[in-house]
Amino acid sequence: MPSRPLLLKRLLALPPTLRRSFWSSSSTNTTTTPPSPSQPELYDIVCVGGGPAGLSFLAALHSHPATRSLKTALIDTQDLTTSRSANDANDAYSNRCSSLTPASLRFLKDIGAWEHVDRRRVQPYHAMDVWDGVSGSRMHFDPMDREGGAGGLLGSLAEMLPGSRFQASRRKYETAGMEEEAGVVATMCENMNLTAALLQRLKELQKEGTGVKMLDKTKVDSIQLGSAPASDTAPDLSQWPVVTTPTGDRLAARVLIGADGANSPVRTFANIPAHGWDYNQHGVVATLTLAPPSTPTPFHTAYQRFLPTGPIALLPLPNNQASLVWSTTPHHAQTLKTLSPTNFTAAITAAFHLLPTDLTHLLTHPNLSYPSELTWRLPATPAKTTNLPANFPTITHLQENTRAAFPLRYRHASTYTSPHLALLGDAAHTIHPLAGQGLNLGLADARALAHVLADGVQHGMDIGTEGCLDSYSAERWGRNNAVLGAVDKLQKVYSVGSGPVVWGRSLGVEVFERLGGLKGLVMGAAGGGSGGR
Amino acid sequence: MASTCPTTSRLLQLPAAVRRVALCQTLTPTVLRASPIATSFGRDSPATTITNTQGRRDYATAQANPPPTRPQTPSSSSVNETEVSHFSALASSWWDPHGSSRLLHLMNPLRHDFIRTCLAREAREPGEKLRYLDIGCGGGIFAESAARMRNSAGVVAVDPTPEVIAVAKQHARQDPTLMEPGNLQYINTAIENLDQHLPDAAARQFDIVTLFEVIEHIQHPAPFLRNCLDSLKPGGWLIGSTIARHPVSWFTTKFMAEDVLGLVPRGTHDWNQYIQPHELRDWARQQPELSTSDGPGWQMQGVIYVPGLGWKQVDGSETIGNYFFGVKKRGLASN
Numbered sequence: 001m002p003s004r005p006l007l008l009k010r011l012l013a014l015p016p017t018l019r020r021s022f023w024s025s026s027s028t029n030t031t032t033t034p035p036s037p038s039q040p041e042l043y044d045i046v047c048v049g050g051g052p053a054g055l056s057f058l059a060a061l062h063s064h065p066a067t068r069s070l071k072t073a074l075i076d077t078q079d080l081t082t083s084r085s086a087n088d089a090n091d092a093y094s095n096r097c098s099s100l101t102p103a104s105l106r107f108l109k110d111i112g113a114w115e116h117v118d119r120r121r122v123q124p125y126h127a128m129d130v131w132d133g134v135s136g137s138r139m140h141f142d143p144m145d146r147e148g149g150a151g152g153l154l155g156s157l158a159e160m161l162p163g164s165r166f167q168a169s170r171r172k173y174e175t176a177g178m179e180e181e182a183g184v185v186a187t188m189c190e191n192m193n194l195t196a197a198l199l200q201r202l203k204e205l206q207k208e209g210t211g212v213k214m215l216d217k218t219k220v221d222s223i224q225l226g227s228a229p230a231s232d233t234a235p236d237l238s239q240w241p242v243v244t245t246p247t248g249d250r251l252a253a254r255v256l257i258g259a260d261g262a263n264s265p266v267r268t269f270a271n272i273p274a275h276g277w278d279y280n281q282h283g284v285v286a287t288l289t290l291a292p293p294s295t296p297t298p299f300h301t302a303y304q305r306f307l308p309t310g311p312i313a314l315l316p317l318p319n320n321q322a323s324l325v326w327s328t329t330p331h332h333a334q335t336l337k338t339l340s341p342t343n344f345t346a347a348i349t350a351a352f353h354l355l356p357t358d359l360t361h362l363l364t365h366p367n368l369s370y371p372s373e374l375t376w377r378l379p380a381t382p383a384k385t386t387n388l389p390a391n392f393p394t395i396t397h398l399q400e401n402t403r404a405a406f407p408l409r410y411r412h413a414s415t416y417t418s419p420h421l422a423l424l425g426d427a428a429h430t431i432h433p434l435a436g437q438g439l440n441l442g443l444a445d446a447r448a449l450a451h452v453l454a455d456g457v458q459h460g461m462d463i464g465t466e467g468c469l470d471s472y473s474a475e476r477w478g479r480n481n482a483v484l485g486a487v488d489k490l491q492k493v494y495s496v497g498s499g500p501v502v503w504g505r506s507l508g509v510e511v512f513e514r515l516g517g518l519k520g521l522v523m524g525a526a527g528g529g530s531g532g533r
Numbered sequence: 534m535a536s537t538c539p540t541t542s543r544l545l546q547l548p549a550a551v552r553r554v555a556l557c558q559t560l561t562p563t564v565l566r567a568s569p570i571a572t573s574f575g576r577d578s579p580a581t582t583i584t585n586t587q588g589r590r591d592y593a594t595a596q597a598n599p600p601p602t603r604p605q606t607p608s609s610s611s612v613n614e615t616e617v618s619h620f621s622a623l624a625s626s627w628w629d630p631h632g633s634s635r636l637l638h639l640m641n642p643l644r645h646d647f648i649r650t651c652l653a654r655e656a657r658e659p660g661e662k663l664r665y666l667d668i669g670c671g672g673g674i675f676a677e678s679a680a681r682m683r684n685s686a687g688v689v690a691v692d693p694t695p696e697v698i699a700v701a702k703q704h705a706r707q708d709p710t711l712m713e714p715g716n717l718q719y720i721n722t723a724i725e726n727l728d729q730h731l732p733d734a735a736a737r738q739f740d741i742v743t744l745f746e747v748i749e750h751i752q753h754p755a756p757f758l759r760n761c762l763d764s765l766k767p768g769g770w771l772i773g774s775t776i777a778r779h780p781v782s783w784f785t786t787k788f789m790a791e792d793v794l795g796l797v798p799r800g801t802h803d804w805n806q807y808i809q810p811h812e813l814r815d816w817a818r819q820q821p822e823l824s825t826s827d828g829p830g831w832q833m834q835g836v837i838y839v840p841g842l843g844w845k846q847v848d849g850s851e852t853i854g855n856y857f858f859g860v861k862k863r864g865l866a867s868n
């Protein structure tokens with residue numbers, strides 16, 4: 001019997017179409033298990049991955065009259081029933097939080113999921129302060145305030161992002177509607193809160209008789225194409241992907257959905273390459289507690305400072321908590337993970353308040369007492385020199401067991417579809433977290449794919465064929481690529497510590513900041529009128 | 534694409550107005566990605582230069598002259614033997630989404646939209662299921678899709694060309710739902726011999742009888758259409774699509790699509806057999822059982838293929854190119 005590497009080599013020597021016909025998780029010995037002769041159960045949709053992308057896709061599908069009664073199954077390694085109890089009771093917040101754009105929120109409302117989100121645990125924010133740690137130039141996003149504005153690179157980025165605050169705020173000024181979300185830049189929500197709500201919605205739909213077959217705590221064992229038909233008159237499933245689970249269940253999919261995250265086994269099976277690179281940065285996340293503001297306000301602000309080692313962001317959560325996303329070198333990330341909680345908290349304060357050189361000094365000397373370092377370094381660094389926003393909060397401590405670090409990558413699948421298969425969410429693309437877009441792009445994919453399938457059903461298409469699925473790839477790939485590219489460029493421009501690029505970027509930001517009229521135009525779009533509070 | 538260069542240079546030698554029409558309807562997206570939507574066809578058409586080079590066909594004549602007696606095969610009167618052999622040669626590429634049937638695949642969703650338009654005014658029970666008869670089903674592009682529709686009570690699809698029926702049956706196996714009993718039945722026959730295959734008269738009665746891209750391939754349309762009507766239930770719709778006999782359609786479907794660009798194989802169309810929308814309506818008005826009042830009884834929609842965008846409904850374009858028509862059989866009681 002050939003060894004595993006030899007087999008792999010032989011497999012890779014095959015033409016792509018044949019190679020596509022087999023994927024197996026490395027944990028099982030595929031050479032000894034012959035395909036079971038039993039007929040697989042037929043499904044219209046088999047979705048691998050019950051993250052935000054997969055769940056919202058299924059909820060969208062079952063909420064639409066045309067696709068409501070499709071036969072669907074969901075496979076996920078995790079236990080999908082208990083995710084909520086983990087964070088329900090207490091005031092502790094998960095470190096995996098995402099900011100949902102107004103467009104994402106609208107989608108979640110449309111598919112009936114938002115009403116199941118625990119609203120006490122989400123935090124809308126109404127402004128965003130972004131400043132450059134090297135040049136000190138600064139911009140302020142605030143849809144409620146036409147005098148505050150944004151421009152330059154970030155401004156044009158914000159324009160491009162689907163459903164971004166810019167577009168949302170424009171719409172607000174055009175319609176002058178004062179809804180619940182009026183003036184909201186984005187809404188912070190724990191990923192767990194969102195997935196629990198989506199599962200709740202799927203359960204609700206199940207009660208209405210249009211349920212998803214849930215196969216959680218189930219790892220995909222292998223994926224292969226259906227076997228050749230037994231006779232000339234039998235159905236021909238040789239183009240249908242068949243998923244096998246460790247318990248021997250076999251599910252044949254008219255459309256196999258890869259919503260299985262960045263290391264997507266479905267993408268591997270389909271032999272779709274994902275191009276990209278590693279940023280040589282890690283994203284350090286944590287949940288922090290802030291000192292209550294001196295004057296309580298219903299308005300909340302998100303903060304982001306670009307440092308030469310990567311951006312650091314502080315995003316508001318309820319009850320004076322905040323979510324940290326600090327992109328930095330793997331070396332600094334490692335240091336940050338091992339600092340004492342007091343030093344860690346002080347390091348974050350330093351990252352927002354001090355000059356980059358001071359910060360680097362601290363992080364290369366983890367044995368210093370950061371709080372005492374801060375007592376003399378902070379007064380020596382006036383906010384004027386760093387452009388620190390006046391209302392920047394005081395960080396008091398770190399919530400236990402919330403520190404984690406993820407390697408940051410850029411990846412984009414060369415296509416999102418092949419016959420009987422579609423990718424969405426992180427399986428299709430991974431993006432730098434600096435613009436908080438990863439999950440939002442996944443939700444936009446889910447919405448588009450559900451829409452394309454509904455349109456296909458309404459026109460009698462076989463929804464597994466390229467004729468139907470290709471329009472999903474056509475609709476999403478270019479748009480995602482534009483956002484991925486813009487975020488990538490932003491990352492690169494702001495990762496430079498000195499020289500013409502820094503000079504150029506500060507000019508870009510400040511010219512816009514000074515031209516108040518132009519800013520107003522950009523923010524308010526229609527001109528005139530009485531936007532604002 | 535190897536043929537792009539010679540094609541483009543040939544194209545560029547044409548007069549501007551002609552060139553624009555040609556580009557709008559037939560060029561592949563790689564050559565002209567952002568072509569304008571071809572709404573101004575009529576104005577710019579090279580009508581005066583090519584009109585009347587071919588004789589007109591008269592429906593009255595067609596009706597008065599029954600098909601010449603040919604050696605009687607099961608596929609008789611309506612069927613043109615050259616057409617049968619032409620389509621049998623095409624059979625293998627029928628389901629290749631990038632092959633010669635690509636434009637038909639792209640058009641198929643519009644067929645359902647048009648049927649919905651025809652049915653929109655009907656007071657049918659919600660969830661009422663309809664029986665479909667697809668005449669000239671070819672490889673089954675429409676028949677399969679109709680069988681998947683929520684409102685389908687089953688589809689019978691007929692075609693006189695044995696090879697395309699074989700292709701259709703073979704292809705339907707790729708979708709197990711189509712193989713469930715009663716969903717989709719293919720019969721290799723000409724429509725006038727349907728009774729030999731479905732002896733029960735009730736089984737030959739349908740709510741929707743479709744003729745997509747068929748009548749332009751029929752030598753004697755009038756008797757053929759009468760046969761189609763016989764399969765229609767009272768209150769049902771005869772729905773089809775075809776190409777108008779116009780200099781623009783000659784230019785786009787014969788000269789450009791077949792000769793210059795090779796989008797569809799040569800010999801696919803016989804321009805002389807193209808039918809004008811008004812001719813079709815005149816014929817319908819002569820059939821006492823048809824209701825031809827605009828809207829509830831008669832529907833028409835022109836469509837144009839725009840490279841890069843696909844097929845688009847364009848009002849008024851029915852006289853120069855592809856168009857859909859729908860005509861309703863009077864109900865038992867009223868209409």
Ligand SMILES: Cc1cc2nc3c(=O)[nH]c(=O)nc-3n(C[C@H](O)[C@H](O)[C@H](O)COP(=O)(O)OP(=O)(O)OC[C@H]3O[C@@H](n4cnc5c(N)ncnc54)[C@H](O)[C@@H]3O)c2cc1C
Binds near residue numbers: 049100260262437438
């Ligand atoms: C530090 C950091 C900060 C971020 N901040 C933001 C932000 O502010 N805003 C934002 O929009 N996005 C943010 N993101 C991105 C966001 O978290 C992801 O884009 C999002 O979680 C992707 O969702 P998904 O459903 O595509 O995949 P995932 O959430 O990764 O879900 C994949 C699922 O597939 C399952 N699975 C995988 N393999 C198998 C298998 N073989 N068998 C069965 N199941 C399998 C997994 O169990 C998992 O449940 C951030 C990411 C990072 C790393």
